[in-house]
Amino acid sequence: AQKITQTQPGMFVQEKEAVTLDCTYDTSDPSYGLFWYKQPSSGEMIFLIYQGSYDQQNATEGRYSLNFQKARKSANLVISASQLGDSAMYFCAMSPVGFGNEKLTFGTGTRLTIIP
């Protein structure tokens, strides 16, 4: 079974500052994928970034980067230069195969609020 733990229920960050959202995971699968999604109040889940378990380098997508530490089983999301539009729920998720939406297991989420 796979498990995702997000220990920060809510965070308040000043605009333009960098923010790190924590995520730890547990799995016995030899190959897996790690994902971060953003969910604004409208409800839609927006894909942010993906890291495969065998990827040597940390994934980056624009202002988003994933700090992957396999030995520690952590996959923290770093948002650089935060913007007001970043205020939303953020979910860390994993799947056993790493090909998208095959049985994603989600964490409980972190509500990020950007302060002007």
Place this chain on the structure above:
Amino acid sequence: KAGVTQTPRYLIKTRGQQVTLSCSPISGHRSVSWYQQTPGQGLQFLFEYFSETQRNKGNFPGRFSGRQFSNSRSEMNVSTLELGDSALYLCASADGMNTEAFFGQGTRLTVV
């Protein structure tokens, strides 16, 4: 290209009734998954369909079922609705080759 479309956006049903939700994936995507989101249980995987076949199933009772048509559109059905079925139901589609799963805006079901 058009995104994932879920209909209807909102539904109110009475306990004991049944409901059918629809999801149209992105054109060319053959994989469709369904998730239930509630304040108490969070996001939970329901099932996944690929080319009309159910490939994965979560831990939900048999009242929850789904199917996928030859055009990849998917429906999920919940029979004998309970108050606890009130939730946001999200559908996601993927092409099976890339790593992104694209979600729809969801259907918010309220059972009264």
